[in-house]
Amino acid sequence: MTTLYLALAAGAVVGIALGGLGGGGSILAVPALIYLLDFTPVAATTASLIIVAATTATSLYTHARDGNVRWRTGLLFAAAGIVPALLGGALAGRLPEALLTAAFSVIALTAGLRMLRSRRADNDQDRPIRPAHAAGEGASLGAITGFLGVGGGFLAVPALVSVLGLKMKAAVGTSLLVITITSLAALTARTSTADGLRWEVIAPFTGAAILGAWDGKRLASKISGTTLQRTFAIVLIAVAAVMLTDAFI
Template sequence: MTALVLALLAGAVVGLALGGLGGGGSVLAVPALIYLLGFSPAAATTASLVIVAVTSVTALVAHAREGNVRWRTGGLFAAAGLVPAALGGALAGRLPEAVLTGAFAVIAAVVAVRMLRPAKADDGAAEAGAEAGAEEVRPGRPGAAAGAGAGLGAVTGVLGVGGGFLVVPTLTGTLGLRMRAAVGTSLLVISVNALAALATRSGTAEGLDWGLIAPFAGAAVLGAWDGKRLAGKVPAETLRKVFAWGLAAVAAVMLVDAVWWGAW
């Protein structure tokens, strides 16, 4: 199987996860780039940022047309993550490969655990509120939101993940956005963070294989549309569990890999 076919298949899976689950799918991009396409961890995180930026901006346009983006709230949240994202992007190129792989394995495990946890009652209330068209559930806490925004920016910059699994709960729980608005607004935050991190990685972009990254990103964008249709046919809980267990297995492999290479 050629590298191009693998890139298309991997991108389609990432897109399906993003479209079907609303977040978390970009976490699969880095391990796919490393283990299927032969990228180094540093190159994979940079390439993942490109893929995350393309898919997030594309999805953001669609959500903006539907009125699901809270621009002021998202802009303030993203602003808190700009500097950490840029610094994280600059730091990533200087970290040992074993450290990058191990850190990513931890993040992937955290995402898997979060997705396996039962949905909270607040989430259901938020979803119901979204159908009613309301925007807020409770007053926001700007300090906590700024801290979460900075933390998300750092994670995006260093590891090349979108971070929707972190930003959506913060927007709903801390800032009180309804679920639909939180998903749309999270795409604004992710897009800004990914672009900020990429700006500091310009030196690492020269050696990337764009012949694989471009079809990967294109397949992810197209797969996201199919993922939305899939979400309407398969129970969300089933999708979440399948994805979570698969991600947990990926995290275990990457952790073993990090420990192995770290030992050498």
């Protein structure tokens, strides 16, 4: 019963982050699965992709309904990341668990620091999209998604705003499209690691994340985006410190 409560609580936090920030929650899913729910690093990254794909696909619907998804940009961004996601997913299952944990913690730390420094200011309007920039950013995101089992919204949202010139609301909605596609691509390369997954944990975790994403979207309209972003950034940095310590001790 304790495991069920932990899965529900962790899923709710992940969903709130994904729904409110368009990213950040997925990078919390892996450490929650490892340290709270006793998954191995490889199983946790695979389970995270399942959770993230289901949650972002659901949240994508609400953002699309509000007109906050730039489909052409998102599809171009995601298409460039499909092959890197497949390669990263295939490579992840062949690496030592300590190395995978260390790599994940470094990315989490980088993401936390990046979120802590960045501002969530809206642009007046979307700028013209540069296909080469979209493809380059998408390929990088896909590789990280496949390798570490995270959706990558913490990287996609800043890139969509600063590099591709989308407004923040559009960047959050479009990032969900990108995350859904790259997560599904990465999962196809991880079919060999799906055996033995604890679905009795993944199912409630995913259900709570989906519900949390709806709450996150509403929360983002009531609480300062900067406050929400900084809170998750601090949590990410703390999680990264714990995982780095665990990887080398």
